[in-house]
Amino acid sequence: MTEQKPITEPTDTIVALATAPGTAALALIRASGGACRALAAEVFDIEIGSLQERRYRHSNYSALDRQILDDVVWCFSSGPRTFTGEDTLELSTHGNPLIVQRILADMLIRGCRSAEPGEFTRRAFLNGRMDLTQAEAVMDLIHAQSERALHAARRQLEGSLGLHLEGLIADLLGVLARIEVYIDFPDEDLPPEDRALVLATLVDVLRGTERLLATHRYGDMLRDGFKTVLLGVPNVGKSSLLNAMVGRDRAIVSPEPGTTRDFIEERVHLGPHLLRLIDTAGLNPTPGIIERLGMDKTIARLPEADIILWITDGTMPPPKPPSELLPYMNTGRILLVRNKADLAMDNPATGNSKEKRDLNTADPTLSVYVVSALTGMGLVDLQAAIIARADTLGAAFPGDDLIAINSRHADALSRAKSGLLAAQAGLLAERSAPSELVSSDVRMALDALGEVSGRIDNERMLDALFSTFCIGK
């Protein structure tokens, strides 16, 4: 049977999370197909010729925008001696759903696609990696997987996700009908083409898609806790504070500045909330080379932080906010912590009202907490403030409306979003794009929404078209 070629197209590369979704120590992402070799070379920045097979390596995964998403352990194997019989790339990432989602999203942008239930097994079978006698078992497996997936999808679509999605799809079908009618019925007596209306509806759908996508982040928050970043120049006692709040030695506490160069994460329950405390490398105004790396990572984490604990040394005069924090001033996210209150007792610079005034001019929402990680002094007040902040964030979740979409849905919605953005760009371009190209982008978005809701038949667009326009010369 050596003459049998793989039935799959060499370019069609599928990707999926192989481990159970949700938070775990590690997550395994698996890709299979002809693009794996190029993919590994790209994301790990390796010459494609020097890519070694069947060797586990530890590298940073860089996204298309050069952002480092995680450090991962990975292995590339070329077919046919792999599970699927095709080139395969496996990555073990940290088990954070957000990291997993971002890496998956990046691989999809690079041209992979989400695997269908049982597709790895199907490819393994079709490429001769399984015995014929196993065929029936494979079919049962796919059947079971798809029943589970169907059940889960049905449950989700019965809820408000389905409702929201249906609204978006109906609007988008209306948009498409308004574009298509001028393509397919050029000789009809139609009202002048209203591109402004098309654009406005398209933007509405785009916003709706983004709102749904954002619920992916709400879902993260609920599952994983509010991201709370501990930030400050070296040696202000960030790690000590983390330990004081967690109640045990987690970060390495050392009087030498710059000890914490990587992230240390800890989950703590505060009141009704789950917090994810992230201790980062200090923000050193004059960093060494190694520290620089850690600081870049710190800055990279700020945009996703729900709460930023800006920790300063209470024995020193009040600092100016570091430039990295400026974008987050006035967002209510920053809590200023004046640590080392135990040492600051005899320091005249501590706790006076002038300091508060100065800082308040920079950010009126900024509150100041004087604490001692060592003695526990002021910790209760700080915790209360964090709970209050988390309450506010929690209140932003629309109660009944809570839709927490999963990663597969998020992938589909992201693709819908990029289709919508392309259509929008086409409509806004100085010489606006030909209608059939705008339509092609809108259809891409509709197809992606259809992956979540179930296939959308073209007949529904025609229904919208014929009920809106009088066709028929």
Add this chain to the structure above:
Amino acid sequence: MSYELNCMSTDTKNYDVIVCGAGHAGCEAALAAARMGARTLLLSGNLDTVAQMSCNPAIGGQAKGQIVREIDALGGEMAINTDLTGIQFRLLNESKGPAVQSPRAQCDKKAYQFRLKHTLELQVNLKLFQATVTGLIFDSGPGGVRKVTGVRTNLDLEFYGHTIVVTTGTFLRGLMHIGQNKNEGGRLGDFSAKTLSASFLEAGIELQRLKTGTPPRISGRSIDFSQMEIQRGDTSPTFFAFHDTRDSEPLFHVEHGSPCGEQRLGWTPGSDQVPCWLTHTTERTAQLVRDNLHLSAMYSGEIEGVGPRYCPSIEDKFVRFADKPRHILYLEPEGRATNEYYINGLSTSLPFPVQVEMVRSIPGLEKAELVRPAYAVEYDFAPPTQLLASLESKLVENLFFAGQINGTSGYEEAACQGLVAGVNATRKARGEAPLIIGRNEGYTGVLIDDLVTKGTTEPYRMFTSRAEHRLLFNHGSAELRLEHLARQFGLLSRGRLARIFAKRQRIENSIGFLESNRPRVGSGVGQGTWGDLLRRQQCSIAAVSSSEEILPSELSSLSIAERDEVLYRVTYAGYLARELRHVARLQEIEKVKISADFDFSLVKGLRAESMAKLKSVRPLSLGQASRISGVNPADISILLIYIETRRKKGR
């Protein structure tokens, strides 16, 4: 090719393919079968109405124009017949991209018929005979009807053939309505096929009713054109046939049978075009419709059939879009040698006296004389989900259906089905695998796949929006898209295939040149290759065609058609590449074939719902299976594994 008609047996028992009906579907079916070498019989109830345009005298238009070009690419006749008998040519959507531009032509109705009838008469292997088919002759077994072996006619003559292609149009229990007046017939002045329906029912084939309609015809002498807006044809007509690759052998096409086909027509194709005229309904028209709605056959419950949404009667328009004060109407000439005009947009089933008043409420038609009334016609169709993708009946072996009997509407839709049915009837008679055109290969593929996979509830008309790979279907590429099929199924002459191949080479080489060479610097063209330059300028193809210097001199030898194709593929490269990736992804399952007798109930693990749907549709490829509503990707995986297992075991 032999010019002698010696292979035709004079008895009635010895045909490979019998085609019933000589409309647009039947003519293409008969020609395709005969051109492939099958001994073919074409039966028509009236040989004077061969290839008649029962509704408007026009071919082409959105999506339909592309279909006609596909017909030419597959060796059919509609394109060349339109080019030679067209009296006005327009390219629609010229302001949009090439993918959605479509040629359209007004035709001389009679010239169209005469030329096509003459083509049939001269076609080797084809015999024409005037008789109405009254029933099918079946070979029945213990389980009922199994296969068809021949047809019975009103002359008590029976004809026997390997395969039968049925193209009944609107004639199957055709019933015409003008107000409360009813007449049996498929078309005004014609008969109705009353007994054939019983044959289908006997074989267990389900029939349903559809409805369509046509507007009144008026005398041109009674029209005041000064109140109307003129619509002329394009100064440089876009033809339907690929004249750059077509054969010039005698008899392959009838226009070469005489020293000069144009002389027989009386005009040179594309010259001396005849205009159409635009007018509109008035408030008085609307009032007449509203006042007499109860007399309309459509609105008084006389009609049970479902009509098309895209071609509503004037009653429908005023009822469903009551806020629209007026509707546009086109007056289309029916030919050069007639003074009849067709009022496009005024289809109705109102009583004749109301029709007269209505027509005279229209600007320019105040004194119009009606020469034929408008009417609605109801007819039987056989829901096309009862067909395999080859257009063969699932219930009766060797029986093929094409055209309106499959629930479609339109000459072009009928013709392309006829061509495919004719090819497949021949293939079946020879025990060969059928021609199935992919959804990624052309509108013909989309049309047949939609019909047999999803069925239809209204007369099905093609729209470009039905084709998910529409961007690949620019009309100029039809020949390039379908070349491999024409070659594989022997639908074109060797000479033409060679010319298409050479054309493809020139196009591909030119694209290669543009993508790998840079324009000379210093002319303000910026960075990159010729391809980059063209994309950056987002040249509209029309603009480029008129200013040749935009392309390098190396490509100056290309024909205009070739250059348009090159420019399309270069300027739209990004979108076309995305489309091709999409196609490639679908091909994985598209190319897995399922045999017509595949037993889906043997596949364990399929969900009950999917199993039922699959057994009913009986798809011929895994791709088709995946388009059945309710069949999900997991079912497809399971099916794929089952098929592969069986294939491997079979070795």
